[in-house]
Amino acid sequence: MTSAPRYDERHHLVELRILAPTGALGAGFDADAFARGLAARPDVIACDAGSTDSGPAALGSGTPKLSAQAVTRDLRLLLKARAELGVPLIIGSCGTSGRDVGVDQVASLTRALAAEEHLRFKLGLIYSDQPAQRLKDLYDMGRIRPLANAPEIDRELFERSHTVAMMGVEPLQEALRNGCDVILAGRASDTALFAALPQMRGADPGLTWHMAKTIECGAACAIPPSANGLLATVRDDHFDVTTLAAGTRLTPRSVAAHTLYENADPYHIAEPSGVLDTTEATYEPVDGRTVRVRGARYLPADGYTNKLEGAELVGYQTIVIGGVRDRVVIDALPKLLPTAERYFDAKILDVFDGEVDPADIDIDYRLYGAGAVLTGSEPDSLAPRELGVLITVTAPDQETAHAIATFVAHASSHLPIAEYDGLVSTLAYPYSPPETDRGALYRFTLNHVATGVTPTELFRTVIEEL
Amino acid sequence: MTTLLDYCSLIRSKNAGPFTLTFDFMCHDQAAYDALVATRFLNENLFATLYGADPDQILVVNHPFALAVKVSLPRPAVQGDPHDTDCYAGQQYAPLMDMEVAPA
Numbered sequence: 001m002t003s004a005p006r007y008d009e010r011h012h013l014v015e016l017r018i019l020a021p022t023g024a025l026g027a028g029f030d031a032d033a034f035a036r037g038l039a040a041r042p043d044v045i046a047c048d049a050g051s052t053d054s055g056p057a058a059l060g061s062g063t064p065k066l067s068a069q070a071v072t073r074d075l076r077l078l079l080k081a082r083a084e085l086g087v088p089l090i091i092g093s094c095g096t097s098g099r100d101v102g103v104d105q106v107a108s109l110t111r112a113l114a115a116e117e118h119l120r121f122k123l124g125l126i127y128s129d130q131p132a133q134r135l136k137d138l139y140d141m142g143r144i145r146p147l148a149n150a151p152e153i154d155r156e157l158f159e160r161s162h163t164v165a166m167m168g169v170e171p172l173q174e175a176l177r178n179g180c181d182v183i184l185a186g187r188a189s190d191t192a193l194f195a196a197l198p199q200m201r202g203a204d205p206g207l208t209w210h211m212a213k214t215i216e217c218g219a220a221c222a223i224p225p226s227a228n229g230l231l232a233t234v235r236d237d238h239f240d241v242t243t244l245a246a247g248t249r250l251t252p253r254s255v256a257a258h259t260l261y262e263n264a265d266p267y268h269i270a271e272p273s274g275v276l277d278t279t280e281a282t283y284e285p286v287d288g289r290t291v292r293v294r295g296a297r298y299l300p301a302d303g304y305t306n307k308l309e310g311a312e313l314v315g316y317q318t319i320v321i322g323g324v325r326d327r328v329v330i331d332a333l334p335k336l337l338p339t340a341e342r343y344f345d346a347k348i349l350d351v352f353d354g355e356v357d358p359a360d361i362d363i364d365y366r367l368y369g370a371g372a373v374l375t376g377s378e379p380d381s382l383a384p385r386e387l388g389v390l391i392t393v394t395a396p397d398q399e400t401a402h403a404i405a406t407f408v409a410h411a412s413s414h415l416p417i418a419e420y421d422g423l424v425s426t427l428a429y430p431y432s433p434p435e436t437d438r439g440a441l442y443r444f445t446l447n448h449v450a451t452g453v454t455p456t457e458l459f460r461t462v463i464e465e466l
Numbered sequence: 467m468t469t470l471l472d473y474c475s476l477i478r479s480k481n482a483g484p485f486t487l488t489f490d491f492m493c494h495d496q497a498a499y500d501a502l503v504a505t506r507f508l509n510e511n512l513f514a515t516l517y518g519a520d521p522d523q524i525l526v527v528n529h530p531f532a533l534a535v536k537v538s539l540p541r542p543a544v545q546g547d548p549h550d551t552d553c554y555a556g557q558q559y560a561p562l563m564d565m566e567v568a569p570a
Contacts, residue, residue: 052481052483052484052545053481053554054553054554055484055545055546055553056484056545056546057546147485148485148486148523148540149485149486149523149540149541150485151485151544252531253531253532253533256529256531256532257490257492257529257531257532257533257534259529259532260488260490260529260532260534260536261480261490262480262481262482262488263482263488264482264483264486264488264525264538265525265527265536265538266527266529266532266536267527267529281531282531283531314548362548364548364549366551372551373551373552373557373560374551374557374558374560374561375542375543375549375551376518376542377516377517377518377542377558377561378561379516379561394548441548442546443544443546443547443548444484444485444544444545444546444547447483447484447485
C-alpha cells in the first residue's frame with residue numbers, strides 16, 4: 001500500500017505529512033497516539049536516537065544512554081508501521097552519540113526484528129565517524145573553524161579523541177533516492193531527519209526547516225509536554241502541526257516557544273547549508289490540537305559546513321558519598337579541606353612510592369547544601385543544617401583512583417576538629433565499602449565545523465537488503 | 467515586592483549544546499511580558515555578574531510570540547568537564563527566581 005499522491009495536475013506540492021512519533025528512539029511513546037499519527041497516512045516517519053545533551057560519555061565510550069530493550073520496543077512498532085504504510089523510516093544519531101558503533105547496535109536490533117516479524121526492506125546505514133588523519137588534513141588546511149564558545153584545539157587532539165560529523169539532509173536524501181526503506185544514520189542534525197524527504201519533494205526550505213525544528217523533540221511543545229508524537233502537514237505556504245496524544249493540546253504560543261528550546265537564538269538556527277530565520281514566522285490556531293505556521297525563511301550559507309563533535313578520555317573515577325549533620329563539623333569543613341588536600345598529596349607520594357604524581361590526581365569535594373549545584377554563582381550563604389558530601393577521585397587508571405579513594409574516604413571520616421578533645425567520625429557513610437568505581441570520565445573536545453566540504457563526503461553509506 | 471518568578475509561568479535553564487548555557491523566562495501573559503521587558507531587568511550585565519561571562523558574549527532576545535525572554539551565554543564549565551556540577555544545566559536558573567524586579 002502506498003500513500004495517495006499529494007501533487008496537483010501541474011506537479012505542484014499539495015501536501016506532505018511527516019510523523020514524529022517520539023522525542024527519541026527508546027524513550028517510549030503511547031501506542032494510541034502513534035496509531036492516530038499513522039491514520040493520517042504520513043509520507044515519512046522519523047525520529048532521533050541521540051543527542052549530546054546527556055554529556056560526553058556516550059560519544060567518548062560508544063555506550064548508548066538507553067537500553068537495547070527500550071530501543072527494541074520502539075523500533076518494533078516503527079518497523080511494522082513503516083511496512084504497512086510503505087513509507088520510509090529515518091532514524092538519526094543512533095546509539096545516542098551517532099558513532100559507527102551506535103549505528104551498528106541499532107542495525108543489529110533492526111535485523112533481529114526484521115527476522116522475527118518477517119519484514120523485508122532495503123536498509124541504509126550512514127556512518128559519521130571521522131578518521132584522525134582526515135581531521136588532521138582538514139586542520140592543516142585551516143578548514144576546521146571554531147563556533148561560539150569553542151575550546152582551543154591542537155592537531156594531536158584528533159589522535160586522542162573520538163570525532164563524529166553531523167550530517168544534514170543530503171546523505172539521507174541520497175539513501176532515499178537509492179530506495180532505502182529504513183535509514184539508520186550516525187550523527188545527524190535532528191531537523192535534517194524530518195526535512196530530508198519534504199525538501200527532496202520540493203517543499204519550501206524555510207517552512208520545512210521550521211517544521212522540522214518544531215517536531216524534532218516529539219510533543220515537547222504540547223500542553224502538557226509529552227513524550228508522544230506530533231504530525232506535521234506541509235503545504236505550499238504553511239505547515240500545520242498537530243499533537244497526537246489524548247488530553248494534549250497545542251497553542252500558537254506553545255509552538256512558537258519551542259524555537260527557544262535547547263537553542264541559543266530562537267530566531268536564527270544554523271543548519272549545514274544555511275540558517276533558518278524565524279523572525280517573520282506567524283502562528284495561528286486551527287483547533288485545540290493543531291497550529292498553523294507560516295513565514296520562516298531559509299538563508300543559504302556561502303559554503304557548506306558539517307559540525308564536528310568530539311570527546312576524549314580524561315581519566316577514571318572513584319566516588320565516595322557521605323553526609324554531615326554536626327554543625328561544628330559543617331562549619332569546620334571549608335577550612336579543613338585545603339589541609340586535607342596537602343595531606344593527600346604527601347600520602348600519594350608515600351603509598352605509591354613516588355610512582356604516582358599527585359599532580360595527575362584530582363580529589364574533588366562537593367558540599368551539597370552549601371552551594372555545590374551552582375558552583376561559584378550562589379549569591380548568598382546557604383547556612384545548611386545537613387551537608388551531602390560527594391568526593392570524586394580522578395586518576396589515570398581505575399585501580400589508582402580506587403586505591404586513593406580508600407584512604408581519602410578513611411581520612412575524611414576522621415578529620416581533626418579543633419573544637420573537640422579526641423576523635424569523632426566526621427562523615428556518615430551510607431555504604432560499606434564507601435567507595436564506588438565510576439569508570440571512565442570523558443570531556444567534549446570540539447565545537448567546530450569542517451568547512452569547504454561537499455554535503456556527503458564526510459559520510460559513508462552501506463545498503464543491505466533484509 | 468515583585469520577584470522575577472511573579473512575572474513568569476516558567477523559568478528554566480538548559481544546555482544549548484555542551485558549550486552554551488541558555489535561560490528561558492516564559493511570562494504569564496501579555497501584560498506580564500510587556501511589564502518585564504519594560505523593566506530591562508534581564509540584561510547582559512546581570513548575567514555577566516552572576517555567571518562570570520563577558521557581556522559581549524551574552525545574547526538577550528525578546529520573543530513576543532512566545533511571551534518569553536531568552537538569554538544565552540558561554541557555559542561557566544563545559545558540560546561534563548571534571549568540575550561541572552550540572553550536566554543538563556537544569557538548575558542554574560535558581561538564584562534568579564527570587565530576585566526583586568522593580569516595575570519600570
